[in-house]
Amino acid sequence: MPKKGRKLNKCDGQQEEVPVKQKKSSAASGPLCFDSPRDFFQSLISPMSVDEFFQQYWEQKPLVLHRSDAGLASYYRSLFQLSDLQQLCSHGLQYATDLNVCRSINGEKKVLNKGGQVKFSQLKKDFEQKKATIQFHQPQRFKDELWRVQERLECFFGSLVGSNVYITPEGSQGLPPHYDDVEVFILQLEGQKHWRLYKPTVHLAREYSLEQEEHIGTPTHDFLLQAGDLLYFPRGTIHQANTPSGVDHSTHLTLSTYQNMSWGDFMLDVFPSFMFDSMKTDDRLRCGLPRNLLTCPAYGPEINKQVCVFLRHLADNLEKENKELRCTDMKRDFISNRLPPYLLDQTDVEPSGKMPSLEDTVSIRFKEHLLLTVEHSQDNTDKATELVVFVLHSLKNKRETHMMGTSEEEDEQGSQFQGLRFPLTHLAALKQLFSLERVAVADLQQIQDEDKLGLTLGLWSEGLLRVC
Missing domain, CATH: 2.60.120.650 (Cupin)
Structure with missing residues (x-):
């Protein structure tokens, strides 16, 4: 799996935060075009x-x-x-x-x-x-x-x-x-x-x-x-x-x-959730293992053959049903460790303009620095297996620690991701907002008016949405 805060061309040594003096005026483009x-x-x-x-x-x-x-x-x-x-x-x-x-x-x-x-x-x-x-x-x-x-x-x-x-x-x-x-x-x-x-x-x-x-x-x-x-x-x-x-x-x-960005890395990320979902509907995957399989010094060819049968069946189902794969770890590693937008000031991420209403048309801000993930709820409750949608962003990432790894203290505390969580029912509306330049709040799909207001207000409060 990708490692949080990994370095490219890393070196050994203790990590210390170095103060950075930032200019607040945009440099001229020169011979390069930064438009997109x-x-x-x-x-x-x-x-x-x-x-x-x-x-x-x-x-x-x-x-x-x-x-x-x-x-x-x-x-x-x-x-x-x-x-x-x-x-x-x-x-x-x-x-x-x-x-x-x-x-x-x-x-x-x-x-x-x-x-x-x-x-x-x-x-x-x-x-x-x-x-x-x-x-x-x-x-x-x-x-x-x-x-x-x-x-x-x-x-x-x-x-x-x-x-x-x-x-x-x-x-x-x-x-x-x-x-x-x-x-x-x-x-x-x-x-x-x-x-x-x-x-x-x-x-x-x-x-x-x-x-x-x-x-x-x-x-x-x-x-x-x-x-x-x-x-x-x-x-x-x-x-x-x-x-x-x-x-x-x-x-x-x-x-x-492109470190750790291969098909193999992607499959390591998406396969566990895909297998978990498949076990819910395929009782063959829930059948017990042969007795004492884990204590055997080696597995015979019949075990390899059975695993191949399962893998072929999973591949057929994925192709036939066109299921949507869920990439989580790779997305979270990228969004939590990438650079923030160029010359972004924290005042830039405060709520922008008027609060959205059902009569308004809205658009997503900083779209290039946002990601959607669908994953299991991280709450320590009986509903921990419930799927939810996360809107993750890199607006508060620290430029001065970019690609410098994480300290032992940060590793022990675990990752702190910036963003919002919504019910899975909001996924269609979020995809609509992310794919279109402008969307009328009233036209958001598959949710009630009350949820439309809650969704847009949550994004606006985080500085991720503006009223057009």
Whole structure:
């Protein structure tokens, strides 16, 4: 199952909340279009089209886009520079938690962290004298424009998007050849970086042993990136990068997504509830197991055969009856850990405008940051198996802890999800509100007038609905 508060490209170390200074003025769009998630992704991979990218490259093969656009290169440089680190060190950055200092030596990663709080003078010394790479974790916590970029990408992919900045001095390499279990986009921000990509030993790999460099074969791609260029490669792609001689230093940003977003992960999420529902109507699934089955040292072929019979029957019923599968854990993990809307202030989520009435037309606010789930009631009562609808949102998520994991105290307390709960009878009306731009309150489906008012008032009170 997806893990709450997981990191992409995680590091070891204690988690501490770092104060963030937020700007409250919207930055200029520059060469990227932020009008919609799709428009943004289209501008990010320009001149390639979105359809061509997903048909020919996504989860299939690397893509290298060399762009000789001075405006784009300037915008990329503004996202993060080596000079930004001096100011960021004043926020009380911690080694391992916020950044690593590392270098690839003889094919192995050597971590050169000092421990404790990061001092810029020591960081600069290690960078210049030890030729160490600075790996800065989740810079969107501090850089508003990266918050903006990653918020749009999370809306586009419907998946968490993490990031790291890698700053590597001349003639040095930070990491040995390695692979990641995420889809990776590389933005070259400063200088030049030499990249080598190798064919993965397992398609869409998650787990396999990476041998030494001399055994991983001939590179499938060997190229130089400069400011404004973009590189994409699928998860499982073995890769390495270094700053060539003659280049003062190189800075690139990794944008990583689609961790634990496979069909297998989805089936692990939806299958338990589907099986539970099937047991209610299929008495064969409620028949007792053979005597002493659990104490057997091994199960014979007849047990495998019986399980196959059940699975085929379940698949036939799912296809024939077109039952709606319920995805819960993956949705909750995403909505509770994603970024809040860009530059959102808490005053923005207060009830907007007049209170809704039956005569009004209404629309959902922050639709890209809301999710519907159907699941069992979480009340500790006899009705705990009753199905209810949850409207979950990310409006109060903390940007400063995005993709930084959770503390032991938070894990013990359990997840606290922001949103509202409604009876299952309200599902059709909620789907109506989520699918249409505007809906007349009186036209909400399958509920009485009193429930229509209760539903819209609940959403309005949470700041999720406005009267048009």
